[in-house]
Amino acid sequence: MKRIKMGCTTLSIPAMALGIMRMNQKSVPEAQVAIQAAYDAGINFIDSADIYGGGKSEEIFGQAFSQMQIKREEMFIQSKTGIVPGKRYDFSKEHILHSVDEILERMQLDYLDSLVLHRPDALMDPEEVAEAFDQLQAAGKVRFFGVSNFDTAQFKLLQSCLSQRLMFNQLQFSLKHTGMIDFGMHMNMVDKPSVDRDSQFLDYARLHKVTVQAWSPFQYGMFEGTFIDNDGFPKLNQELQKLADKYEVGKNAIAAAWILRYPANIQMLVGSMNPQHIRDSAKGAKIRLTRQEWYDLYLAAGNYLP
Numbered sequence: 690m691k692r693i694k695m696g697c698t699t700l701s702i703p704a705m706a707l708g709i710m711r712m713n714q715k716s717v718p719e720a721q722v723a724i725q726a727a728y729d730a731g732i733n734f735i736d737s738a739d740i741y742g743g744g745k746s747e748e749i750f751g752q753a754f755s756q757m758q759i760k761r762e763e764m765f766i767q768s769k770t771g772i773v774p775g776k777r778y779d780f781s782k783e784h785i786l787h788s789v790d791e792i793l794e795r796m797q798l799d800y801l802d803s804l805v806l807h808r809p810d811a812l813m814d815p816e817e818v819a820e821a822f823d824q825l826q827a828a829g830k831v832r833f834f835g836v837s838n839f840d841t842a843q844f845k846l847l848q849s850c851l852s853q854r855l856m857f858n859q860l861q862f863s864l865k866h867t868g869m870i871d872f873g874m875h876m877n878m879v880d881k882p883s884v885d886r887d888s889q890f891l892d893y894a895r896l897h898k899v900t901v902q903a904w905s906p907f908q909y910g911m912f913e914g915t916f917i918d919n920d921g922f923p924k925l926n927q928e929l930q931k932l933a934d935k936y937e938v939g940k941n942a943i944a945a946a947w948i949l950r951y952p953a954n955i956q957m958l959v960g961s962m963n964p965q966h967i968r969d970s971a972k973g974a975k976i977r978l979t980r981q982e983w984y985d986l987y988l989a990a991g992n993y994l995p
């Protein structure tokens with residue numbers, strides 16, 4: 690597995706993580722198969738969130754991982770907090786601290802390697818977040834911190850009050866979700882793709898050494914389904930198949946290689962619970978698409994160039 694530097698540190702992490710958002714739909718033995726498939730492919734990084742399956746994903750993970758042979762320190766384990774589904778976003782100190790205790794209990798862990806704030810809370814008080822982070826770090830409950838779905842200004846504002854450097858920002862990025870790069874190629878135009886909805890975060894991340902974690906790498910829309918082998922995307926699947934044949938891999942590997950070809954040191958969050966799909970995705974980290982192959986896929990996904 691290709692390894693990348695984590696944020697501004699010299700620590701290395703795999704270019705792919707296993708996201709466990711969908712683990713609540715699996716039995717403990719099935720979860721073990723998924724975790725082992727990822728680990729054997731070099732994916733020793735887990736991404737979770739307190740809300741996945743209403744906490745059930747973390748419970749299943751905890752039961753599965755605690756019975757496996759993988760040592761705790763060989764797996765980087767991250768979770769997220771800050772969303773109270775359907776009610777509010779909550780970055781209060783009280784909520785963050787309480788949520789971490791619950792995560793640790795569900796996942797059967799003594800500490801998290803990383804804690805990520807899930808989606809911006811309009812009422813965020815950066816000083817209060819800083820207090821929570823300091824307390825969690827001093828107590829040995831969390832090693833590193835990050836955010837998710839933050840724009841550049843929100844990221845800078847929070848960072849300005851923290852004693853730790855933020856390592857991650859999780860953002861949606863895939864062949865069917867390319868807003869973060871479209872506007873750059875449509876610069877100075879008046880068409881739809883020229884609109885920057887993501888405040889140039891990818892460039893900020895490259896300049897300031899923040900690891901962007903790409904979520905839902907095989908989905909279109911917001912969890913509407915996968916575009917892989919989906920009749921709704923014939924051109925894209927034709928192009929994926931052509932390159933899959935060339936590189937002797939499956940389509941997941943090519944879709945993953947497309948994300949990782951973007952030169953921003955991206956870490957991709959694989960959400961599959963199917964060991965075959967996980968293994969195939971991992972193969973994508975070994976493939977370096979040519980420039981033309983990368984653009985051919987971008988165009989086959991329904992985009993155009995000015």
Ligand SMILES: NC(=O)c1ccc[n+]([C@@H]2O[C@H](COP(=O)([O-])OP(=O)(O)OC[C@H]3O[C@@H](n4cnc5c(N)ncnc54)[C@H](OP(=O)(O)O)[C@@H]3O)[C@@H](O)[C@H]2O)c1
Pocket residue numbers: 707708709710711736737807837838859860903904905906907908912914915917918941958959960961962963966
């Ligand atoms: N920060 C955020 O706001 C945010 C939001 C969403 C997700 N995330 C993170 O990102 C991770 C990944 O998200 P995701 O699960 O939406 O990503 P994903 O990997 O794009 O999608 C996984 C889904 O696609 C299916 N799939 C993948 N390859 C397939 C294939 N070749 N044929 C048929 N089905 C296929 C999987 O089914 P199988 O299991 O059968 O392969 C699974 O249902 C999550 O687990 C979570 O950690 C973060």
